[in-house]
Amino acid sequence: MIRDILRMGDPRLLRVSRPVDRLDTPELRALVDDLFDTMHAADGAGLAAPQIGVDLRVVIFGFAADDQRYPDDLVPETVLVNPLIEFIGHDEESDWEGCLSVPGMRGVVPRRRMLRYRGFDAEGRAIDRVASGFHARVVQHECDHLDGVLYPMRMRDLRSFGFNDAFTEQVAVRD
Ligand code: NI
DSSP states (O other): OOOOOOOTTOGGGGSOOBOOOOOSOHHHHHHHHHHHHHHHHTTOSEEEGGGGTOOBSEEEEOBOGGGOSOTTSOOBOEEEEEEEEEEOSSOEEEEEEOOTTSTTEEEEEEEESEEEEEEEOTTOOEEEEEEEHHHHHHHHHHHHHHTTOOGGGGOSOGGGOEETTTOSSOOOOOO
């Protein structure tokens, strides 16, 4: 079911979400189905449960193998429950981000370049991956939602924050 996406300003986006205590339940599968329906309807690259008002540590991101929008920087279609991130090294990269909860806008956000992420899929299978570049950026952006952090709160220079259709330089940014 396609759900309404909360927009920045809604206090529910600022909550620290609760861990999921039981995996492989019909409720968790229904939540994940709703997240995918909602993300696909909005043509997004990722979505976190708090964005549809659900106070649980569940995110989804990525693209099916036949629908990779960034062929140089593959992001597998992923369900991640109770994620844990460990940064690898100290390198940072700045790049454009958008967010379905901040529609029509974009900004340049510094992120760590490389990380390891762990967690579980909806059926309880363990996930343990190393990611860098766009993949690592998406993981950081989505997991931030679980701690009530939206990308503008990570920006260091708000001069790069604005409306997509107002920037004179057009950049492809996926929310
Ligand atoms: Ni977002």
